[in-house]
Amino acid sequence: MGGYGSSKSYHVAIKIIKKLLEEKRKVLVVREVFDTIRDSCFDLLQEIAINMGVYNTMQFMVSPMQIRFSNGSKIIFKGMDKPSKLKSINGISIVWIEECSEVKYEGFKEILGRLRYPGVKNHIILSTNPVSKSNWCYKYFFQDKSNNIFILDDEELYEKRVILRNYTYYHHSTVDDNFFVPKSYIKQLDELKIHDVDLWRIARKGRFGVNGKIVFPQFQMMDHDKVMKEIEHINKPILKNGMDFGFVTSYNALLKLAVDHDNKVLYIYEEYYSRDKTDIEISKDIEEFKKTREIIKADCAEPKAIKFYRQQGFKMKACKKFKGSRKQYTKKVKRFHKIICSDKCVNTVYELKNLTYKENKNGEIIEDEFNIDPHTLSAIWYALDDYEVSNLKGSGMRVFK
Known part of the structure; x- marks a missing residue:
């Protein structure tokens, strides 16, 4: 999790391509709305494959949308706006949920139930900008006070940047971690503090908190x-x-x-x-x-x-x-x-x-x-x-x- 331009998605995509080149795996890439996948995850994976020099070992198909590797590995794409289609999926050992804060908790539970491929370690990778503390992501991975659940203080993550807790690896990043972003972009994010403090906290600092107009500021x-x-x-x-x-x-x-x-x-x-x-x-x-x-x-x-x-x-x-x-x-x-x-x-x-x-x-x-x-x-x-x-x-x- 982290702010805008911190290269979260870029690094997840690199990790997945490297893993699938090394091992024969089937990966499911998910977003809440399927129509947003082609212009985000699919294009990003294609761009990185070219930059890594492995594009010729992969086959990018748009109908149905999928990526095939020469060693038999495969990446398929689904939207949670049609969760019933997940029920026919099998053989998945890695799931990438992009913008997981936009995915409903019911969808996340459905994915958990599908990830059970034997013989290899199964992984779910979630990437997101932290939004409101009322979002299920915060309650599930950090704390849910209404149900007396405490796993991790998000302030500790902002300080340490990387934490392993139970079976979850937490990584926090900001635009400062991306050496390739132009200074003008960082300046734009800094200026958000003047006009929209809530968005500045999410976009620039990559932190959870309030997202929207507070009902009772007093x-x-x-x-x-x-x-x-x-x-x-x-x-x-x-x-x-x-x-x-x-x-x-x-x-x-x-x-x-x-x-x-x-x-x-x-x-x-x-x-x-x-x-x-x-x-x-x-x-x-x-x-x-x-x-x-x-x-x-x-x-x-x-x-x-x-x-x-x-x-x-x-x-x-x-x-x-x-x-x-x-x-x-x-x-x-x-x-x-x-x-x-x-x-x-x-x-x-x-x-x-x-x-x-x-x-x-x-x-x-x-x-x-x-x-x-x-x-x-x-x-x-x-x-x-x-x-x-x-x-x-x-x-x-x-x-x-």
């Missing part, structure tokens, strides 16, 4: 004890609880909030986060709410679940939803001057700290769609269902308790 994490001390000093704190229901593929999120209305600060100080649990199991996990008789505002789209919790003794109420409520509720949360989250609420921090808006084909943000499905944000929406933040000009809107 969000910050704070030591839990400090959060609780600040809440203690709020003048008439407004305490709220919100819950978003999930099950197998989505998460249950229950948050405790404290609102400092005078200073327009939202505190998030406790979370419950789970998946693949029944309502009976969850009710046992959150039993404290039954004892304290605290009101929980929950998703009105789940009336059966709300009825169950009421029967169990919980003081749960349905939130209000309406057309455009996602957009309006998000704007409500954005009106807080600060959103301070306890460091104990690891899933809330993970979902909201780097939450970005989705964009349409014209690059315009979609105000009610995000780069991930943030269950903790839904819980906040419901918790603040009957509360309104005064606008930043201090219009003196009423507080509903």
